[in-house]
Amino acid sequence: xxxxxxxxxxxxxxxxxxxxICKELxxxxxxxxxxxxxxxxxxxxxxxxxxxxxxxxxxxxxEMIKNDALLEWAEVYGNYYGTPRRYVEELLxxxxxxxxxxxxxxxxxxxxxFPEGVFIYIVxxxxxxxxxxxxxxxxxxxxxxxxxxxxxxYELSSAYDYHYVVINDRVSEATAKIEAIxxxxxxxxxxxxxxxxxxxxxxxxx
Amino acid sequence: xxxxxxxxxxxxxxxxxxxxICKELxxxxxxxxxxxxxxxxxxxxxxxxxxxxxxxxxxxxxEMIKNDALLEWAEVYGNYYGTPRRYVEELLxxxxxxxxxxxxxxxxxxxxxFPEGVFIYIVxxxxxxxxxxxxxxxxxxxxxxxxxxxxxxYELSSAYDYHYVVINDRVSEATAKIEAIxxxxxxxxxxxxxxxxxxxxxxxxx
Numbered sequence: 001x002x003x004x005x006x007x008x009x010x011x012x013x014x015x016x017x018x019x020x021i022c023k024e025l026x027x028x029x030x031x032x033x034x035x036x037x038x039x040x041x042x043x044x045x046x047x048x049x050x051x052x053x054x055x056x057x058x059x060x061x062x063e064m065i066k067n068d069a070l071l072e073w074a075e076v077y078g079n080y081y082g083t084p085r086r087y088v089e090e091l092l093x094x095x096x097x098x099x100x101x102x103x104x105x106x107x108x109x110x111x112x113x114f115p116e117g118v119f120i121y122i123v124x125x126x127x128x129x130x131x132x133x134x135x136x137x138x139x140x141x142x143x144x145x146x147x148x149x150x151x152x153x154y155e156l157s158s159a160y161d162y163h164y165v166v167i168n169d170r171v172s173e174a175t176a177k178i179e180a181i182x183x184x185x186x187x188x189x190x191x192x193x194x195x196x197x198x199x200x201x202x203x204x205x206x
Numbered sequence: 207x208x209x210x211x212x213x214x215x216x217x218x219x220x221x222x223x224x225x226x227i228c229k230e231l232x233x234x235x236x237x238x239x240x241x242x243x244x245x246x247x248x249x250x251x252x253x254x255x256x257x258x259x260x261x262x263x264x265x266x267x268x269e270m271i272k273n274d275a276l277l278e279w280a281e282v283y284g285n286y287y288g289t290p291r292r293y294v295e296e297l298l299x300x301x302x303x304x305x306x307x308x309x310x311x312x313x314x315x316x317x318x319x320f321p322e323g324v325f326i327y328i329v330x331x332x333x334x335x336x337x338x339x340x341x342x343x344x345x346x347x348x349x350x351x352x353x354x355x356x357x358x359x360y361e362l363s364s365a366y367d368y369h370y371v372v373i374n375d376r377v378s379e380a381t382a383k384i385e386a387i388x389x390x391x392x393x394x395x396x397x398x399x400x401x402x403x404x405x406x407x408x409x410x411x412x
């Protein structure tokens with residue numbers, strides 16, 4: 001039987017490159033899967049149910065909340081978004097690792113329901129560097145950049161609610177660090193009690 | 207300034223290949239150092255003070271015990287062996303990682319004095335495989351092999367006092383897992399509070 005997979009939760013201030021790291025992880029690491037969110041918003045052109053999102057009705061979403069079927073959820077401009085617990089649990093049971101890229105509020109909901117997850121906070125090498133990156137994107141007004149950078153200090157304090165902090169200086173190095181974290185977590189004693197027991201019984205392990 | 211290094215403590219039932227893994231780690235990983243033990247036993251031909259051991263007198267060793275200058279120590283057939291705290295702490299402060307290959311009793315002494323260490327328990331893939339390996343060495347009587355295997359079950363239960371368990375099926379894979387553990391531990395939030403604070407202050411980090 002496959003070893004259970006690991007749920008990896010990535011958060012960090014916006015502009016730190018979480019999305020790029022996620023893509024790198026999915027490219028480099030065949031065993032890792034991206035969690036598909038459920039949402040009540042309408043599919044956009046080209047979006048496919050079960051690929052981009054699970055598209056559900058408001059009533060279905062409310063039912064999921066009521067049945068504790070979501071690891072986390074949030075309402076954004078009247079639409080609901082959430083992480084279906086069953087989909088995640090099935091993949092984990094089949095030995096797949098899953099990465100969730102969500103904000104701190106969502107991450108803390110997951111941590112409550114799934115404390116065996118691995119919580120990683122991505123930070124920029126410096127606030128100056130973050131400012132440079134956001135400026136380069138060119139998609140924001142100076143006002144909104146200023147506001148966003150002002151909140152970064154506050155956001156950074158939530159790093160302490162995570163298990164690991166990874167500085168995204170170079171994407172390849174940050175991704176390698178996350179791969180090392182996943183490997184190390186698979187060796188945690190708490191995740192290997194069954195193996196230790198199996199060896200003690202003189203059975204060989206899988 | 208260099209980031210502080212990490213103290214890695216390796217234990218496991220004898221015959222699991224801890225020594226081979228240690229050598230591989232020291233070969234592959236230039237930043238890792240082997241801790242040099244202090245001992246009261248006489249140097250053998252070719253042994254050099256500060257290379258193989260720190261050779262000290264009984265009085266000096268007792269003084270070290272009294273001054274809490276040893277991370278762990280034990281008496282074996284009238285000779286004392288121990289790990290000098292200062293040597294370890296100096297290397298760590300200079301950013302070097304250190305590996306200690308010691309038995310469970312010694313490891314638990316270190317854990318008390320140095321809880322920020324990383325404690326890894328190496329296990330064989332199965333007790334059958336361990337028996338095969340010990341038989342291959344050819345250095346033990348069938349009686350002593352039987353006695354040793356009988357105690358392995360008991361020894362394996364101490365795995366739960368460690369942070370990680372690594373199955374030594376292939377040495378190269380086991381060593382890679384330990385390298386991943388070292389890398390991951392360097393990303394632990396508790397080891398990076400100063401960095402998070404530095405980024406918050408808008409200073410860039412080292």
